[in-house]
Amino acid sequence: MTENEIAKEVVDASFAIHSQLGPGLLESVYEILLADELGLRGLSVKQQEPISIKFKGREFAEAFRADLIINDKVIVELKSVDALKPVHKKQLLTYLRLTELKLGLLINFGEHLIKDGISRVANGL
Template identity: 30%
Template sequence: MLHEKVTEQILKCFYRVYNNLGFGFLEKVYENALCHELAKQGLRVNQQTGIPVYYEGIIVGDYVADILVENSIILELKAAEGIRNEHLAQLTNYLKATEKELGFVLNFGKKPEFKRMIFTNEVKSSLSRV
């Protein structure tokens, strides 16, 4: 599995934060708490990382990923009823716009839930040739 050890640490931290804070806070509270937990595990963490979007070689927009772990894994945090298709589309676009291949939508809703998404660079490069 891609980034298996780090993935395991991320999910343990996600559930630790959820079990301590529970449901009902703003996403930013969960983001700060999760970054604290991830850093305690010795992981490199960046919050609110800008992701430029290119079109024909020029920057046409910017996304902002909630958390980037080990400069490899994008975390998109939600505090919603459930993970929706729009959340998955958002993460897909983050992965498409970068060389990152793995991302998670982590939802701190009434029930904690997550979705793991892989978008390999091999697939990205084949799409750009179409």
């Protein structure tokens, strides 16, 4: 699957979950449900995947954790807040650069309409 095909599945699954449950749950609940739904759709899902980084010639294991990595191609960063801030997109772009992945999705389940809470962040895609 391409990054765009994976993203379509993630968006569709997010819509299905949000349609049934709405906003208001903890981010961790949406993460568990989205990982399960994507697994049912045949996608490979890594939750809270530790990512190491190199800085000044040294490697730091588990520098951060990605909420979800789908098919080793797409990072999904989940939020459950009233509104996203510009720093959230910058954070995801940094994750993409450090992992050398090309596409990330920032999904805020706290929005009244899930379509208003989904942002694509590309890194050379």
